[in-house]
Amino acid sequence: MVKRCVVCLKQETRSNDYSFHRFPTDKNAQQAWLRLLNQVGLNDVSNRRVCSSHFDSSSFITKSSSKNGINIKNLKRLKRGALPMDLTTPAQVTWSSRSISTQTDLNFNDLSSLFEKLSVFEQKMFATTICIERFRHDDTNIRYYTGFRSYAIFMMVYELLQVKLNMTIILLYIQYVLNAHYHIRDHQKHICLRKKISFFLFMIRLRRATDEHELGIFFNISQTTVSRIIIAWTRFIYSVVSSISLWPSKEQVQQNLPFEIKKNYPLVRVIVDCTEFEIEQPTNPQAQQNTWSTYKNTNTAKALVGITPNGVVSYISPLYGGATSDRSLLNMIGAGSLIELMEPGDQIMSDRGFALDHQHSHLTLIHPPFLEGKSQLSPSKVIETRIIARHRIHVERCMGRIKNYKLLNGVIPMKSIYLLNYWFYICTFLTIFDEPLVKVI
Template sequence: MSSRSFKCLRCEGATSMYCCVPLCDTSSRFNSVVSFHTFPLDKETSKKWIHYIRREDFNITPNTRVCSRHFKSDDLIEPSAPTGRRLLKKGAVPTLFEWNNYSTSAPRRTGAWQRREVSPPLNEDPVPVDLQHEEHDYCSFPVPAAVDLSLDQTEDLRKEVEQLRKQVEELSVRHRFCLGRFAASDDDIRFYTRFVTYNHLMAFWRLIEPASHNMVRVTRARAATTRSEGGASGNASGQCLQPIDEFFLFMVHLSVGLTQRDLAHRFDIHQSTVSRIITTWAHFLYTVLGSVRIWMSKEVVKAHMPKEFQDYPDTQVVINCTELRCQTPTSLLLQSEVFSSYKSHCTFKGLIGMAPHGAVTFMSSLYAGSISDKELLKQSGIVSLLKPDMAIMADKGFLVDDCVPCKVYRPAYLSKREQMSADEVKETQSIARLRVHVERLIRRVKQHKLFDTVIPLSITGSINQLYTVACLLVNYQNGPLVKAWAKD
């Protein structure tokens, strides 16, 4: 194969094909002799091609070609017509490359000094100097002398190579901002993801990882919409990060509240890519976690009822509202809708429901901050889940007795009286001690620092998904709300 000569002619055409083999610069633009072949459809044969051309983790496209220089002549089917197309035999694999001198069995050549010492036979005339130069192959490479190493030395060298490889991998991980960099520190995992330990995080990842293979990415959806509407062609950009690192990026954004520009610098990707990753994972987790039923039946709630609720055994859910500060709109009409008189700021408002043992069992969508607690409870949809034999526990601001079909445990009002009775004081204190745990649950949600700052109006399109995901993640990220409530 090394002795082949290739005639270089200019081929007229709209596009040129190039060989994907490393160190091969063959192009169809100036070569009419070499043919170019696509990768086989058979996966096993395609893997052999990738292995032989030394292109690990290689992304194959319909335009990827391997030229005929890398195949043996027996593997090629010459065309019968002069203008026909050269084909490959089934199962043919490229084996001829520059690193093996375009030969499958290159002979071992002797060194120049060894050839010089060899004298011609006595019965033959010496070869003229000019012919010696003509027969010499100047493209050949001298074979290095064999090094005599003992088995122990070879084993020591192998161990040293393995150690150096591990050091390179560790340095690469330390340099990159990724999940693997913080895997050994539970404190860092807690800071960046709000999961208690790395093992908790990986257990959650194993739950969602199978579904992530069917994730619909924002980039692909937009590309499909563009093609269907305008007929434009184009491929969506590929993934810049591994799926688990994309999930880690989303959790850092949610838990630490880093801006998209900051995340782009940390993960060494473009800011628009960060935006697409956040939106994609917000929709994905909203769909996956939202498909799990979190509202519990009365029997399940009773089975996990802490003894502290023994005076209120029919309590189904403890509810409260929370508000997230948002950027002030420029429109005066919108300002009046989202302005909260309680917070004296523009806010989004949502309702959270907690089971007596501390799990999130209900959360509403976010509404404008001007909505009242009573109206929010009506529109949230929780009323349809309550039964007459249930009870809810709420703050004294929830005057919803006429809205729900069940009993309401609520601290007592003075009702223009000078003081409450002793029984009312005891009941108020008892309810307050139990109801305060829903405040602790809301604080866990707001430990995601994205909601602890003023939310920009630019993300209002996905704020409901982000808020819902943060509420649902609370059930996975933390231990029991009260350690004494944990059951063995």
């Protein structure tokens, strides 16, 4: 593993002369180091290093390392009780008469040259930093890291959220959920991690499933802080997007029906399908039974998703155990259920695994025809199957877009189950900002 300085981010290479030193094991000494290095917010320093540039030369015991009698390099070892240089106060500069007199030797061209070099150095540092501004003109990497098509769409979503974004609320979320006992100023230092950058961090976690420890290295913060940022943004974004009504009126659906579906199934209100996410096996036997999916042959969480005929997400159900059948998910009743949103005469398009209960006779289910004991379908039924498949492909593509958020792709550990419903809803909602599923002709 490459050693990296926690203060200046220098890395160990064969060509440099820096040595890298662990924090002392004594807690009081650790706190003294953190205070002097202006890194008080760090919690876990067990694997952190500080490079030799942050110590006075008198702090080292230097000895040579040789192989076959040939000197290879000087190894630096810290003296017992050595302390790093104080970075919490500005360095005091003592001007000598010589330095004052030579200041006049610097002309405008010299200063311009220095500033040009400084600008190049800043650009190099900027290019090696994971920062949203770095990708302002790089839509390919914006798509890779966040799932948004462009920087403009990333900013549009961020601005929409910022209307309701109150960092005080986010800080309270963190304190309440994780019982964090930090000073508010320390929170603002890391969480305000500039709001836009912390949102960028959250989207990377969602889209790429990047490990929290790795994100901590990228953004120069502790893994604990990364975890708190992710939980805070998860709860905040869910509270915003779940309050937005996705269900369009019948008139809106009718006005935007694609030509082919309008010709064949003009009363279709929604196209539905189910999706499942693998979870870690619960320890409770009843929970194991409730989450066992015979289709996936593992423990899963399962949900129902609906889109309008023109391809826009219009319904997102809560997650249920993987043992719940497609039919049960469709026929659930109560506030927020799909059945409660439907109106008499509406049609639902699905695959063969769905069926409506008798009490929902005011609705019609459109699905591919069954063989009904015959060896093959009649020509008219074959045509009907193909037409339905052409329309249903859009909801399957929608499911694929949800799974593009890789955080939902792996096995969800039990410690994160309480966030899974939020992540699923957010990822499904964000597919709305992708390219249209159905092209307008």
